Amino acid sequence: MNSAYSEKQCIISGVGQSEIGRRLPRNGLQLTIDAVKQALDDAGLSRADIDGVSSWPGQLQHAAPGFSPVAIGDLREAMDLKLSWYNAGYEATQMSAVLNACLAVASGQARHVICFRTMTEASSMAKGIRSSVLGTGSQRISGTFQWQLPFGAFSASSWIALVASRYMHEFGATREQLAQIALTARSNAMLNERAIYRDPLSLDDYLASRMISDPLCLFDCDVPIDGSTVIIVSHRDCAPDLKSKPVHIEAIAGPLYGRDSWDQQADLTRFAAEDAGKMLWSRTDFRPKDVDFAELYDGFSFLTLLWLEGLGFCERGEAAAFVEGGERISRDGQLPLATHGGQLSAGRTHGMGYFHEAVKQLRGEAGSHQLAGERKLAVVSNGGGNLAGAALLRRE
Amino acid sequence: MGPAPELDELNAFFWTSGADGELRMQYCDECHYWQHPPSVCCRKCLGEGIAAKPLAGTGTVGAITVNRMPWMPGLKVPYILVIVELDEQPGLRLTSAMPGVEPGAVQIGDRVKVCFEQREDVWVPFFELLS
Ligand SMILES: [Zn+2]
Numbered sequence: 001m002n003s004a005y006s007e008k009q010c011i012i013s014g015v016g017q018s019e020i021g022r023r024l025p026r027n028g029l030q031l032t033i034d035a036v037k038q039a040l041d042d043a044g045l046s047r048a049d050i051d052g053v054s055s056w057p058g059q060l061q062h063a064a065p066g067f068s069p070v071a072i073g074d075l076r077e078a079m080d081l082k083l084s085w086y087n088a089g090y091e092a093t094q095m096s097a098v099l100n101a102c103l104a105v106a107s108g109q110a111r112h113v114i115c116f117r118t119m120t121e122a123s124s125m126a127k128g129i130r131s132s133v134l135g136t137g138s139q140r141i142s143g144t145f146q147w148q149l150p151f152g153a154f155s156a157s158s159w160i161a162l163v164a165s166r167y168m169h170e171f172g173a174t175r176e177q178l179a180q181i182a183l184t185a186r187s188n189a190m191l192n193e194r195a196i197y198r199d200p201l202s203l204d205d206y207l208a209s210r211m212i213s214d215p216l217c218l219f220d221c222d223v224p225i226d227g228s229t230v231i232i233v234s235h236r237d238c239a240p241d242l243k244s245k246p247v248h249i250e251a252i253a254g255p256l257y258g259r260d261s262w263d264q265q266a267d268l269t270r271f272a273a274e275d276a277g278k279m280l281w282s283r284t285d286f287r288p289k290d291v292d293f294a295e296l297y298d299g300f301s302f303l304t305l306l307w308l309e310g311l312g313f314c315e316r317g318e319a320a321a322f323v324e325g326g327e328r329i330s331r332d333g334q335l336p337l338a339t340h341g342g343q344l345s346a347g348r349t350h351g352m353g354y355f356h357e358a359v360k361q362l363r364g365e366a367g368s369h370q371l372a373g374e375r376k377l378a379v380v381s382n383g384g385g386n387l388a389g390a391a392l393l394r395r396e
Numbered sequence: 397m398g399p400a401p402e403l404d405e406l407n408a409f410f411w412t413s414g415a416d417g418e419l420r421m422q423y424c425d426e427c428h429y430w431q432h433p434p435s436v437c438c439r440k441c442l443g444e445g446i447a448a449k450p451l452a453g454t455g456t457v458g459a460i461t462v463n464r465m466p467w468m469p470g471l472k473v474p475y476i477l478v479i480v481e482l483d484e485q486p487g488l489r490l491t492s493a494m495p496g497v498e499p500g501a502v503q504i505g506d507r508v509k510v511c512f513e514q515r516e517d518v519w520v521p522f523f524e525l526l527s
Contacts, residue, residue, distance in 0.1 A: 140402035147433055150520050151493045152397040153477050154467045161461035162479050162491070169459075169504045213477075214462040214499075263479050263489045264432065268458060 005283055006106030007099075011246040012393070013112065013234035014043025015356045020194055020227035020347045022122045028069035028228070029078060032118045035230040036079065043232050044243025045112055050232075051084040052110025054101040055117070058088035066124030066224075068117075075116070085109040093254030094351050094382040095389025101233035102252060113233045117352035121224035148262070157221055157300065159262050160384060161213035164302040167269045168215060173305070173320030175215055179206040180326040181301035181337070182219040182344050188331065189341025191369040196223050197345045220301040225347035231355045245363045247393050250286065250377075253279035254389035262385050271303075272388035273310030276381065280390045281312065288312040291392075292375040293361060294335055295354035298342040303384040311379060311390060331371055340369055351382035355391070362395040397475065397495060400518045406434045409448040414512030414519025421488070423449040430485045453510035454526060455480040458489060462499040474499050480508055480523055494523050501525070 016038030018024075018031040026034070040047060059071035072086050085104045093099065101113035141149050153159060167173060183203065189195035201219065209218045239246040257275045258265045265271070281287065288311060296307040305319035313335060314322040323329050329337040340346045340357040347353070358378040360366040375395070382389040401411050410433075413420040422431050424438035424446045431439055431446070438446045459479040466473050476494040481487075494502060495513070502508075508523040 139399065141399050142402040142404065144433075146401040146407065148491055150398045150401050150515075150518075151477065151491060151522070152463065152471075152475060153491055153493070154398070155463075155465065157465070158461055158463050158477050159491075161463075162459040162477060165461055165504065166459040166479070211462070211464050213464065214460075216461075261433070263491045264487065266487055268479065268489070 002283070005251070007102040007249040007252045007283075009106040009236055010102045010233050010249045011236045011239055012231050012249065012355070012359050013238060013242050013246060014039040014045060014232040014244055015359045016040070016042055016230045017349075017353070017356050018228040020196065020225050020349065022196065022225060023126050024123070024226040026226075028118045028120045029074050031120070031226065031228040032070050032075055032116055032230070033078060035116065035228040036075070036114060039114070039230040039232050042244055043234070044241070045232065047079055047081060049112050050081055050114055052101065052104050052113030053081065053083055053086045054097045054104065054113050054115045054233075055088035056092055056094060056097040057090040060090070066119060066121040069120050070116070070118045085113070093256070093389045094387045095252065095254045095391065097352070098231065098233060098355065098391065099252050099254050099389065102249060105233055105235050111235050111238065114230055115233060115352070116228060116230045117350050118228035119224070119348060119350055120226045121348065122226045125224055144261070155213070156384070157216055158213040160300045160302055161216045163269055163271075164215055167302070167305070170269060171317040171320065175207065176203065177320035177324045178215070178220065178301055178305070179203055180323040180329065181298060181304045182206060184326050184329050185298060185338040185342035185344040185346075188339050188369060189345035192340045192346060193368060195341035195346040196225060197341070216300060216302065219344070222299045222343035222348045223345070225349065227347060227349060229349045229352035229356050231352065231359065245396070247359045247362050247395060250392040250394040251280050251283035252389070252391040253283065255279045256386055256388070258386075260386050269306070271306050271310070271384060272386050273306045273381070273383070276388040276390040277310040277312055280392060284392055286377060286392060290377055291335065291379050292377050293339055293371060294337055294379040294381070295339065295358045296337055296379070296381045297351065297354070297383055298338055298344050299348065299350075299384060301344060304337065306384075307381045310388070311381065336371055339366070339371060354380045354382070358393050362393060397471070397493065400515045403517065406436070410434060411518045413448070414514070414521060417512065418450040419453045419510045419521050420448040420450050422446045430488045432488060432490070451482055451484050455482040455508055455523070457502060457504050457506045457508055460502060460504055476502055478502070478508070478523060490521065492521060492523050497525065
């Protein structure tokens with residue numbers, strides 16, 4: 001395997017997370033600084049050591065309130081950071097903050113890079129703004145959303161529900177099978193005092209819940225939060241100087257080989273997750289069978305099914321059968337998923353939260369929700385539709 | 397149901413096509429290829445000889461959902477959203493809706509035809525059951 005790949009020079013040296021909640025009394029920048037301080041302390045670094053910041057999608061304060069309220073410039077100014085390299089941008093894969101940090105560190109542009117993702121969607125919603133629902137104003141729509149919003153397809157719940165309906169039709173998947181993603185997340189969240197939803201959830205509760213966009217119900221959709229997650233990507237040569245146990249980035253990928261569209265791809269039920277799987281496994285000698293647990297994107301439960309297939313944990317069309325009954329994806333199963341409760345029950349940290357959780361699990365520091373046994377290799381995935389990124393994280 | 401698109405030089409033909417009751421998309425005569433959304437060239441041959449051409453306006457329901465969430469004040473729910481597989485070419489699709497059709501009255505595989513709703517200077521292509 002090509003040891004010159006950028007990510008193989010990199011480790012995750014520190015992780016941090018602010019309080020995660022529904023309507024917190026702290027703003028996005030304050031939450032971000034909370035998470036940065038924690039990550040620095042975790043790594044044993046000071047802010048003077050930080051010479052890079054990487055983020056996705058960059059500040060989108062006005063376009064989508066609460067979705068990405070913090071600019072890199074805000075953080076740099078507030079913490080007086082001296083940056084050799086910094087980058088954020090919307091036209092990039094959801095995992096680009098971490099992927100770009102690896103490129104920067106491996107090429108010598110920076111040595112310790114803060115990657116952050118901050119959301120204040122819960123507070124925005126409380127003010128009556130649905131940040132994740134576009135086009136509800138009176139303005140005209142341009143760009144790719146014109147192919148959804150004028151028809152009344154306002155929310156990602158509908159875009160994904162459409163594809164889920166097709167998947168169920170083609171492969172005979174059922175709501176009872178899909179429910180296992182939500183039920184597994186909830187049972188893990190019950191062990192995690194930082195999760196948002198911790199009440200027991202039964203299959204009957206799931207089946208009886210309010211439908212949002214058929215076949216997706218309330219429990220198939222993740223929960224908007226206020227909160228910030230930070231990981232620090234460092235050069236692996238720094239490992240001996242750190243307080244933390246290093247977690248290696250064995251492979252990372254964020255490709256898009258198909259159409260940049262939610263409805264024109266060659267096969268309607270194959271998202272870019274499949275592309276990410278292909279590229280990820282081309283950058284490592286490890287194989288899906290070597291993975292000890294997976295933090296797969298569950299912004300909607302259905303996306304997790306496509307990730308299971310895209311990353312090769314099961315065959316095409318078999319993900320629903322793979323999760324049936326829930327045993328295989330439970331904490332004691334062959335492939336534990338959503339070990340902190342996922343975005344479905346622990347909150348929409350929008351991708352970065354899975355890195356935080358995977359690092360904690362790999363180090364054996366997940367506390368009340370730590371998995372039993374030795375856990376050396378984890379997959380993290382981000383995104384749905386035309387956005388897909390995946391990373392393979394490895395403990396020494 | 398939903399905002400109108402901003403018309404520009406690329407998309408105007410699509411969004412005003414319903415004025416004469418026809419659905420149009422870009423077609424490349426060289427490749428015999430339909431493409432959507434519209435672009436400046438054919439994505440197969442990169443030729444610029446692509447032009448708006450009428451489709452039959454018929455297709456098959458490839459995916460369906462019933463949106464039940466009133467995402468904004470005044471939005472009447474539930475309503476049906478569909479992805480229609482257009483007859484002209486495998487994989488040529490349109491995300492759309494079937495206003496006025498009862499949830500449960502349509503399923504994947506049903507045959508549909510286009511119908512238009514005028515919104516100011518825009519004609520939004522919706523679908524109805526082909527009977
Ligand atoms: Zn052509």
